[in-house]
Amino acid sequence: MGDAGAPQVGAQTEGGAGTEIKAVPARHPGRWIGTIIVLYLLLALIHAAATNPNFAWGVVTKNLFDGFVLHGVVNTLYLTFLSMILGVALGTILAVMRLSPVRIISGAAWVYIWFFRGTPVYVQLLFWGSIAALTGKYVNIQIPLTGIVVIPNIPTVHLIPPLVAAVLGLGLNEGAYMAEIVRAGILSVGEGQSEAAASLGMTRLKTLRLVVLPQAMRVIVPPTGNETIGMLKTTSLVGATIAYPELLYVVTQVYVVTFQIIPWLLIASIWYLIMTSVLTFGQYYVERYYARGSTRNLPPTPFQRLRALFARNLTTTHAPEAKGPLGPGPLSEAR
Amino acid sequence: MSVAADAARTPMVKAEAVRKSFGRLEVLRGVTTEVMPREVMVIIGPSGGGKSTFLRCINHLEKINGGRLWVDGELVGYKQRGAKLYELRDDEVARKRAEIGMVFQSFNLFPHMTALENVMVGPVQVKKENKATVRTRAEDLLERVGLSDKAGSHPAQLSGGQQQRVAIARALAMEPKLMLFDEPTSALDPELVGEVLDVMRGLAEMGMTMIVVTHEIGFAREVGDKLLFMDGGVIVEAGPPRDLISNPREERTRQFLSKVL
Numbered sequence: 177m178g179d180a181g182a183p184q185v186g187a188q189t190e191g192g193a194g195t196e197i198k199a200v201p202a203r204h205p206g207r208w209i210g211t212i213i214v215l216y217l218l219l220a221l222i223h224a225a226a227t228n229p230n231f232a233w234g235v236v237t238k239n240l241f242d243g244f245v246l247h248g249v250v251n252t253l254y255l256t257f258l259s260m261i262l263g264v265a266l267g268t269i270l271a272v273m274r275l276s277p278v279r280i281i282s283g284a285a286w287v288y289i290w291f292f293r294g295t296p297v298y299v300q301l302l303f304w305g306s307i308a309a310l311t312g313k314y315v316n317i318q319i320p321l322t323g324i325v326v327i328p329n330i331p332t333v334h335l336i337p338p339l340v341a342a343v344l345g346l347g348l349n350e351g352a353y354m355a356e357i358v359r360a361g362i363l364s365v366g367e368g369q370s371e372a373a374a375s376l377g378m379t380r381l382k383t384l385r386l387v388v389l390p391q392a393m394r395v396i397v398p399p400t401g402n403e404t405i406g407m408l409k410t411t412s413l414v415g416a417t418i419a420y421p422e423l424l425y426v427v428t429q430v431y432v433v434t435f436q437i438i439p440w441l442l443i444a445s446i447w448y449l450i451m452t453s454v455l456t457f458g459q460y461y462v463e464r465y466y467a468r469g470s471t472r473n474l475p476p477t478p479f480q481r482l483r484a485l486f487a488r489n490l491t492t493t494h495a496p497e498a499k500g501p502l503g504p505g506p507l508s509e510a511r
Numbered sequence: 512m513s514v515a516a517d518a519a520r521t522p523m524v525k526a527e528a529v530r531k532s533f534g535r536l537e538v539l540r541g542v543t544t545e546v547m548p549r550e551v552m553v554i555i556g557p558s559g560g561g562k563s564t565f566l567r568c569i570n571h572l573e574k575i576n577g578g579r580l581w582v583d584g585e586l587v588g589y590k591q592r593g594a595k596l597y598e599l600r601d602d603e604v605a606r607k608r609a610e611i612g613m614v615f616q617s618f619n620l621f622p623h624m625t626a627l628e629n630v631m632v633g634p635v636q637v638k639k640e641n642k643a644t645v646r647t648r649a650e651d652l653l654e655r656v657g658l659s660d661k662a663g664s665h666p667a668q669l670s671g672g673q674q675q676r677v678a679i680a681r682a683l684a685m686e687p688k689l690m691l692f693d694e695p696t697s698a699l700d701p702e703l704v705g706e707v708l709d710v711m712r713g714l715a716e717m718g719m720t721m722i723v724v725t726h727e728i729g730f731a732r733e734v735g736d737k738l739l740f741m742d743g744g745v746i747v748e749a750g751p752p753r754d755l756i757s758n759p760r761e762e763r764t765r766q767f768l769s770k771v772l
Contacts, residue, residue, distance in 0.1 A: 368615060369619060375570055
């Protein structure tokens with residue numbers, strides 16, 4: 177690597193072919209027109225938002241951090257988190273089932289996915305909201321098909337309170353989507369990997385856990401991040417179906433009384449945007465982590481990019497490219 | 512002396528009229544051969560001739576459809592009680608595979624692990640050996656294949672030749688009684704072939720029983736104790752490498768050799 181003594185090929189020679197190019201940049205009138213149109217529309221939008229009193233920005237700023245609202249935010253996050261855990265766990269099991277050589281097992285997974293992807297999640301949540309209409313007010317927990325009762329007479333509301341109903345409704349639905357994502361991830365790992373693991377004497381389960389799934393993560397993680405962001409927004413259906421106090425439910429409770437519909441919907445929207453932005457940011461780092469081993473050099477993080485940008489603007493010369501924090505550094509001289 | 516002679520009488524691999532077909536395509540049509548302990552058998556032949564399939568049958572990556580195949584005196588994939596054959600369970604097959612090392616044409620290193628982790632994972636996870644002991648052994652093995660300085664590198668940071676040497680170290684870490692090489696140098700740039708063959712040569716000198724599918728005739732002549740020429744799912748010709756290469760009896764062998772030499 178130390179080529180300090182080597183002659184510099186193509187170094188700046190005075191005048192002639194070696195001088196730096198200083199040319200008049202080409203004109204792009206189309207770009208200018210486009211920029212002006214975009215700015216004009218943006219200004220019109222801001223003007224409308226600022227002058228239309230119906231937006232009631234005062235109400236928005238006054239209540240944005242209201243304890244009531246924050247409570248809804250926390251509940252939404254909690255619901256998202258629990259539902260995704262259920263969805264990912266279920267999805268992994270279903271994916272492995274679908275790849276099973278036993279027809280009944282793979283068939284069962286197929287039917288599950290078919291059903292839960294084939295019906296709207298809103299309808300599924302309505303079912304869970306009306307679960308008592310299916311089970312009656314009291315439930316007996318019994319061993320299926322035997323009639324042997326283990327625990328008798330539990331009130332349905334105790335067994336399945338709104339939070340459980342919401343998590344089951346969202347999680348069971350999510351499991352169907354996650355199953356396809358995990359399956360795609362598993363299938364993306366080459367057969368040679370399983371063969372190499374097998375030749376070391378690993379069983380199928382060990383191969384899956386130690387070799388296939390860690391590599392499948394690279395394919396699984398990005399869409400799972402999208403699913404999480406989608407889930408965060410889907411929780412807004414829970415208020416209307418199960419009466420669990422997530423963000424939108426809380427906001428609705430207020431505006432049905434005050435009739436300040438628009439400002440309260442704005443409050444909800446602002447919080448949803450904040451939460452999805454944070455998730456997007458986190459997703460980037462998780463993806464980066466699972467990209468280990470698949471690329472020689474990881475792309476810089478947003479922070480590193482920002483720092484590089486500043487460094488470049490300050491010195492105007494080319495700042496050294498930010499280096500990934502992973503590994504002991506000399507990735508580039510590995511050969 | 513007599514004990515050693517006794518052990519030497521059990522072939523490490525014994526194949527008797529082994530047949531294998533994929534659907535209607537018959538890939539092996541009665542393969543019969545024997546490899547004794549400490550012997551190096553080299554298999555050559557045109558693509559699609561059944562060499563790789565035969566190798567993969569030995570550690571049961573492929574199930575045979577007919578004939579019998581033994582490794583170290585035990586049937587591959589089955590156990591026999593009386594006249595009946597019983598299929599082995601998943602974990603029993605795995606336990607037998609653990610005693611056979613295999614090196615693939617495409618290396619198949621685990622890309623999410625470092626070189627050292629690749630070498631360690633078998634003994635630690637399969638044989639449940641102590642991690643510290645395995646680490647020492649893995650470091651020794653990497654040194655033996657000339658890669659101690661690459662222990663922390665991921666496969667993507669290594670050249671093909673380096674990857675294949677790690678793959679050999681990974682197989683050796685399981686302390687196998689038999690090593691199978693499936694065209695280990697075919698995916699390598701010509702200038703990287705030598706470093707891999709050197710490692711294999713060293714292994715043969717140490718008395719490892721090896722079966723090598725390869726196109727490297729030079730290696731076959733130098734290192735092999737026995738050379739097999741396979742084509743059309745059968746062994747066309749077998750014998751000591753030097754004789755077979757310089758004096759093939761079969762026309763088909765002569766044709767093939769004239770193309771690769």
